[in-house]
């Protein structure tokens with residue numbers, strides 16, 4: 001595959017209508033233009049956000065090719081690409097325009113065009129790169145990548161070059177779920193050595209936060225969930241305490257463990273009742289980050305004076321405030337040193353078992369499904 005702008009035959013997993021199973025279909029993709037790259041996907045993570053978009057919590061137009069934790073090999077580069085070449089191993093991450101106020105300040109996750117670039121279902125001009133075998137456009141550009149595909153188009157600025165010594169098939173989730181949890185702790189909340197940290201939710205995002213809290217030296221690390229196996233894994237990954245909110249009074253348990261409440265917390269369940277509980281567990285001047293995503297328009301309740309009189313803070317966090325080209329290689333290095341064992345979260349499935357992977361994730365059986373798409377050394 002060397003000719004730019006020729007249509008390539010590919011296979012994709014399509015979300016055709018709200019809440020329906022993904023369907024595996026043949027399709028076609030155009031070649032890369034301008035600052036785009038064509039990537040042969042080796043594997044992609046399945047994130048909870050793929051499932052809430054399948055279920056239309058966020059109104060991405062359908063039919064669409066979702067997937068946003070892609071890892072693969074650069075197959076072709078557009079004429080303006082400067083920093084990547086054919087054969088490079090890349091992890092794909094969220095899209096950002098690169099030239100708005102927030103992008104210039106290194107906050108691409110809060111790009112003025114974030115929603116359009118990541119959830120718009122096309123490029124900003126409304127064009128898609130993928131069409132089905134009837135020539136009908138399939139909405140794509142999901143997180144500027146649509147990685148549930150054998151090949152995809154991304155941009156130079158949402159591809160992270162990673163070392164060939166790292167296990168590429170495992171790396172995709174670093175581009176979303178894992179950088180979100182770890183980045184929330186390291187970049188957003190800036191959890192300090194000797195402090196206390198509570199992760200509300202011990203899914204892929206919450207457990208990445210737990211691992212990061214251990215790396216930065218928090219000494220009380222508490223994981224809260226309703227799934228016992230996840231709490232057991234949390235202990236292995238660095239939690240000093242666990243709380244099963246089905247069985248225990250969460251607020252009382254956390255106050256007992258910490259003495260006077262927690263310094264830092266992260267909410268990744270996407271549930272407003274859990275957020276309300278979590279705010280109550282904060283120490284004076286404690287801060288909670290919110291990453292769990294409920295339906296658009298969801299409102300939460302909390303006692304304003306409990307926030308005000310204790311100087312507590314609450315803030316939203318997108319993608320762990322990560323500058324992915326800097327942060328993802330750092331996480332890979334921590335992994336290679338044995339200090340960030342995110343491989344413990346992963347279970348592999350072939351791409352055509354995507355619905356099984358989604359079901360296992362929703363039932364709490366699998367923490368981070370990764371769909372295997374092609375062999376690293378396959379030649380085109």
Ligand SMILES: NC(=O)c1ccc[n+]([C@@H]2O[C@H](COP(=O)([O-])OP(=O)(O)OC[C@H]3O[C@@H](n4cnc5c(N)ncnc54)[C@H](O)[C@@H]3O)[C@@H](O)[C@H]2O)c1
Pocket residue numbers: 047048049052176177180200201202203204205206224225226227230245268269270271274290291292293294317318319320361364367
């Ligand atoms: N803000 C961002 O940038 C960003 C990035 C990635 C994912 N997300 C969102 O983060 C959330 C977490 O993603 P994930 O992949 O870890 O999902 P997940 O489903 O693996 O994790 C959610 C966890 O919450 C637990 N939970 C459910 N109800 C609970 C309760 N009452 N008390 C305690 N725990 C409870 C579940 O058992 C599960 O382990 C999702 O909403 C996802 O859409 C946000």
Ligand SMILES: [Zn+2]
Pocket residue numbers: 096097098099100101102103108110111112113
């Ligand atoms: Zn921007």
Ligand SMILES: [Zn+2]
Pocket residue numbers: 047048049050068176177
């Ligand atoms: Zn995600």
